[in-house]
Amino acid sequence: MAVRTAPDTVAAGRGTKLAIRDAAVKLFGAKGFEQTSLREVADAVGITKASLYYHYASKIDLLHAIIDPIIDHMRSVVGDLDQVPRDADGIRDVLRSYLRGMVHHRDAGALVLRDTVAIVNAMADRHPDLVDDDQTLREWLAGPDATDEAKLRASAALAMLGVALMSKEFAPGADDALVESTLLDAATCVLTAGGTA
CATH class of the missing domain: 1.10.10.60 (Homeodomain-like)
Known part of the structure; x- marks a missing residue:
């Protein structure tokens, strides 16, 4: 019973x-x-x-409770790529979705910024999947038969979105809407400046 x-x-x-x-x-x-x-x-x-x-x-379980939702969100964005048209609107939607997960979890940014080694060690079992997902997203953003420039722009766009995690450190007064609009515009500009998107 x-x-x-x-x-x-x-x-x-x-x-x-x-x-x-x-x-x-x-x-x-x-x-x-x-x-x-x-x-x-x-x-x-x-x-x-x-x-x-x-x-x-354990303390590691607590760290997983903080970091796992960020990784799970990234995986969900990558898992849905097949359903998104690779045009300007689709690319912006993917960037926005990815960014919203980062903004939602930006309270963990100081931890990510200060304790990268602890996080990498704690997440060792998930690291290969994380690297694969990041690669998949970069390749999708760069497009088919991507040039080196397109690959660099895709990587730079994702790096810009990652700033959202540390935004409370860099711009503590910025609200979620400002972080999202600023970084989404910046990442989109990086991709489209070279005609990639």
Whole structure:
């Protein structure tokens, strides 16, 4: 017989899990992943360390909860490429979709900026897929029979969109709409300046 949990308890559990993740993003970003203890994260949320372990079995699991949604979003954009026409509107839609995932997760930007080594080590099992997805997206943006210039422009456009993750560091007062419109226009210009799109 299954044990039933009251809806308020389930909602509170989800709220606690999100609060733990949000506190970890702030602390990892400010102090660094290695320098932040799970005790500090638990204290920031106002729970015991045992309660934190109920939601996240380890610090690496907590890091995965922060980084996995970014990677999953990128994979979903690449997974849908076959359904998008490769014309100016389609390219802009793909760039916008990719960018929106970055903007949505830009709270993790300080962590990405400061703890690249910790993130790469923690994500070693997903790294090959991430590299493959990035390559697929760059090739799609560059187009069939792409010149070296088109390949460079596609890579530069994606690099520009990646700035969204660090935008809270570079432009803390910029809201999501400004980040999206500025970086989308910049990436589109990079692609179209050479007639690639």
